[in-house]
Amino acid sequence: xxxxxxxxGLLLAMICVPIFIGALDLTVVSAVLPHVILDLQIPxxxxxxxxxxxxxxxxxxxxxxxxxxxxxxxxxxxRAVYLIALAVFAFGSYLVAVADTWPTQLxxxxxxxxxxxxxDVSYVTLYVLIAARMIxxxxxxxxxxxxxxxxxxxxxxxSRARPLGVIAAIDTAGxxxxxxxxxxxxxxxxxxxxxxxxxxxxxxxxxxxWYMLRGAPQQRSAGGMDWAGAVLITAALTxxxxxxxxxxxxxGAGLGAQAGLPPYALPLILLALLFLGLFxxxxxxxxxxxxxxxxxxxxxxxxxSLVNLxxxxxxxxxxxxxxxxxxxxxxxSLEQGAWDSGWMLSALTVPMxxxxxxxxxxxxxxxxxxxxxxxxxxxxxxxxxxxxxxxxTPYPTMAFHLALGGIGIGLTLAPxxxxxxxxxxxxxxxxxxxxxxxxxxxxxxxxxxSITTYDLVRAQALSAALLSAAPGLGETVRVGMEVMExxxxxxxxxxxxxxxxxxxxxxxxxxxxQPSEVENE
Amino acid sequence: MxxxxxxxxxxxxxxxxxxxxxxTIAFRRAEGQYVAPDKVFVKVRVxxxxxxxxxxxxxxxxxxxxxxxxxxxxxxxxxxxSFNPSRLFNNENGxxxxxxxxLIKPTLTGVEELEDIPGHKFYVIQASxxxxxxxxxxxxxxxxxxxxxxxxxxxxxxDLYRVAILDPVNPGDKEGTTWQIDFWNFDGKFDIxxxxxxxx
Numbered sequence: 271x272x273x274x275x276x277x278x279g280l281l282l283a284m285i286c287v288p289i290f291i292g293a294l295d296l297t298v299v300s301a302v303l304p305h306v307i308l309d310l311q312i313p314x315x316x317x318x319x320x321x322x323x324x325x326x327x328x329x330x331x332x333x334x335x336x337x338x339x340x341x342x343x344x345x346x347x348x349r350a351v352y353l354i355a356l357a358v359f360a361f362g363s364y365l366v367a368v369a370d371t372w373p374t375q376l377x378x379x380x381x382x383x384x385x386x387x388x389x390d391v392s393y394v395t396l397y398v399l400i401a402a403r404m405i406x407x408x409x410x411x412x413x414x415x416x417x418x419x420x421x422x423x424x425x426x427x428x429s430r431a432r433p434l435g436v437i438a439a440i441d442t443a444g445x446x447x448x449x450x451x452x453x454x455x456x457x458x459x460x461x462x463x464x465x466x467x468x469x470x471x472x473x474x475x476x477x478x479x480w481y482m483l484r485g486a487p488q489q490r491s492a493g494g495m496d497w498a499g500a501v502l503i504t505a506a507l508t509x510x511x512x513x514x515x516x517x518x519x520x521x522g523a524g525l526g527a528q529a530g531l532p533p534y535a536l537p538l539i540l541l542a543l544l545f546l547g548l549f550x551x552x553x554x555x556x557x558x559x560x561x562x563x564x565x566x567x568x569x570x571x572x573x574x575s576l577v578n579l580x581x582x583x584x585x586x587x588x589x590x591x592x593x594x595x596x597x598x599x600x601x602x603s604l605e606q607g608a609w610d611s612g613w614m615l616s617a618l619t620v621p622m623x624x625x626x627x628x629x630x631x632x633x634x635x636x637x638x639x640x641x642x643x644x645x646x647x648x649x650x651x652x653x654x655x656x657x658x659x660x661x662x663t664p665y666p667t668m669a670f671h672l673a674l675g676g677i678g679i680g681l682t683l684a685p686x687x688x689x690x691x692x693x694x695x696x697x698x699x700x701x702x703x704x705x706x707x708x709x710x711x712x713x714x715x716x717x718x719x720s721i722t723t724y725d726l727v728r729a730q731a732l733s734a735a736l737l738s739a740a741p742g743l744g745e746t747v748r749v750g751m752e753v754m755e756x757x758x759x760x761x762x763x764x765x766x767x768x769x770x771x772x773x774x775x776x777x778x779x780x781x782x783x784q785p786s787e788v789e790n791e
Numbered sequence: 792m793x794x795x796x797x798x799x800x801x802x803x804x805x806x807x808x809x810x811x812x813x814x815t816i817a818f819r820r821a822e823g824q825y826v827a828p829d830k831v832f833v834k835v836r837v838x839x840x841x842x843x844x845x846x847x848x849x850x851x852x853x854x855x856x857x858x859x860x861x862x863x864x865x866x867x868x869x870x871x872x873s874f875n876p877s878r879l880f881n882n883e884n885g886x887x888x889x890x891x892x893x894l895i896k897p898t899l900t901g902v903e904e905l906e907d908i909p910g911h912k913f914y915v916i917q918a919s920x921x922x923x924x925x926x927x928x929x930x931x932x933x934x935x936x937x938x939x940x941x942x943x944x945x946x947x948x949x950d951l952y953r954v955a956i957l958d959p960v961n962p963g964d965k966e967g968t969t970w971q972i973d974f975w976n977f978d979g980k981f982d983i984x985x986x987x988x989x990x991x
Contacts, residue, residue, distance in 0.1 A: 304841070311819055313836055313845035315863065382907045388800045388822070388973060597841075604841050733862040741859060742869065750861045 278424050281482055282433050285417045286440045288356050288475045291468055292410025293444025295363075296332060298452040299325050299403075300589055301611045302461045304597050304604050309461070310370065310399070311392045320393065322515065322722040323400045325590075329715040330511050331407035336708050338500040338560050340415030340701075344491040348420045349483040353476060355412035360472035362406025367465040369399040406465075414441055415704045434703050438687070441707060446619040449589070453612020457605055493558040500560065502552055506545035507712065513538030515719035565698060565705075570638065573775035574689040575709045577642060577682065580772035582713025584649065585679050587721050587765035588618055588656070588672070589714075591758050594725070598754045599661040610665070617669035618676040625680025633685035637781030641685045646773045649678025653766030657759045661751065678769070682776070683710070689779055721761055728757045796826040798976040801879075805968045806960070807838070808932045815840055818932060823848075823876065824981040831876040832983045849986055850877040856986050865986035884928055886972070890951070894940065895919040905943065905953070913943040913952055920956065933970065934958050950977055 299306070307314065307321050335355075343351035365373055374395045381389050414437070421433045455464050513535050553559040566572050593611035601607030625645070632641035652675030659668060687706045694702040732753045738745060800822045807817035816839050823833030831850045836843060847858045848868065855868040855875060879885055897918035904912050920940045925933040936959055943953040951974055958968040 308838075308841065308843060311836070311838065311843050314842050315860070316845055317843075379906065379909075382909055388907075388975070390822075607841075730862065733859075734864060737859060737862050737864070741866065746859060746861050753861070 284478050289413050289417050290440050290444045292413055293441045294448045296445040297448030298464055300593055301449040301452040301608045302456045305456050305461045310395050324403055326511055326718050327400045327404045328407040331404040332411035333711040334504045334507055335408045335411030336415050337503050339412035340419055341560055343416040343419055348416055352416045355409045356472055356476050359406055359409030360469050362402055363465040363468035365402035367462045369402050370395045373398045438703055446623050449615040450612040453608040456608045496556045496558055496560050499552045502545050502549035506542045509538050510542035511719045568693045569780050570689040570693045573778040574686045576775035577772045578686050578709040579713040580768050581679055581682055582710035583717040584765040584768040586714040586717035587761055590718050590721055591761050595758045618672040621673045622676035622680035625677040626684040629681040629684030633688050638685040638689040639779040639781050642682045642776040645678045645681025646769050649675050649769045650766045652678055653762050657762040725757050729753050795978050796981050797974050798824050800973045802971045805966045806964045808968055825880050826981050826983050829877055830983040833876045865988050889924050893921055893924050914946050916942040
């Protein structure tokens, strides 16, 4: 693709801006979710599992779109697909901002046409909001692989690694600061402002990218799109998240309404695994597969992917639990809770991003295994300290523990990403860069689904055990605080255990791979 | 409304109506079932400081139980603090009695189609309502001032489908409070039993 009129660096910057905003919206809701739940008047006991889909739905759609929209851009042109994705993201942002107005009215009209009874408007708005978040995420997720493919078009073969690294870093930076951005916004304005602000940026980026890439020759691949593969991977990831994130309702209206996993949870998870198996089978047979499975036969690829998945899982347990801990046990108001959560999560994610630098340096000097294992051990230590938190634990102590966890994960992620990309043949490095993000996102998505279920089910069991036969409001509040403290503590133990498990595949990482080995593999 | 039972939804909009003197817990909505003469099952949603919560209540005669906010398990209600839904449908001073005897100058103002039942028109009656009767029925959630009421009645079956009661703006409030009460599934059969209590 010729881009003589526009410097490549400027074009890269323009591609990165929407990717950054899309990634920002991955975590922006983690700090403001209590605001949204209160604003929509969703009851905390029976509605939390549904409201969690505001986060899970975005992660899921973001991940799913990354798996096949890159291929679609090979067929239909990068510029068109990127601009459509940008428009979809902007439209989704608009729908989120206005979810409780005309989209809810439209959904209610549709309900009245096909059903009887009285729908709960709060839940209707919630479902509209989740759908809007998924539309937003589909656009945002598409921009990452298509942006990476655009880099392949813009830059010559020998100089693609640095801009690809820039896109991956921008994507990570977005979700690293998302919760802080959300916390700051809701401190001063309504949570909807987060989504309104996306729109002018998207409009500007749309105009500039459309202009800069105008007239550029559209290189299109021959062959077709593996739609069956796209459907199978979408079904597998969706069913897995529904299965892991579903709770049964026993008829009560407390946290005890979630009496454990419903009977359909296990079949859904098994069905998801079946679809995943079919996807792998399909990728082996398809003429134009979405994923080149031969990559996984390369040394380091499989263990690094597993470490990435498990690290993403444990990382998101912390990202989900810190706002929960602060909002339920520490903060005096929702605004304070969002503000404090944003800053405290930065104590996790900023050191994580900074630790990637020594992580990369250590990987170059001592190989991938040492920094990956060292990082995981530090992360386990950080999670072990987090599980000691009580309502009285001061913020500086919590920040120190979170920083340890962040440094550990950060030390691990950089060598893992390098191990995957360096194990790839040169023409597959773009795909591999996207796979690094996809595996981490899958881990994060599964993490948020399963930890929400665990927290609710465990809170029910603990509160039933601790409450007396006819507790008053005072006892209920006291036990509630104790239960939340214990459940969150247990969640951090799970996060630490997952991080410890990740050490096993990390030990299988080959210390060094010479470039000649990659070419010959 | 001499019925075996029905389902109902009470939805408040506008100025919040608090359930406690400290003005920390506001009523949002209540949806449930009534079985004549004295059984009610209802899910009550309230808005507290920083969270929205839902409590289920079963009322049979003079006995009442509710779910614990935290565990969801059933426990006997503390009558001093609890909301008694059976009072809403009491034959002497419940909503049926008020609508039958206390409406002031009820006037048929026309027919209207409601958006939740497309293609079906209802008779619309407007009237005033003495606030003290509503005040007693709702434990003070509705003020003692004279209220404006609007009723939607099914022209085929003469069932009361919806009542909207406007509680006017009080000094210091930004807006009034609108109470919308819907009734449906008349003569439906509902099984309301004493719940299984926490075995401790």
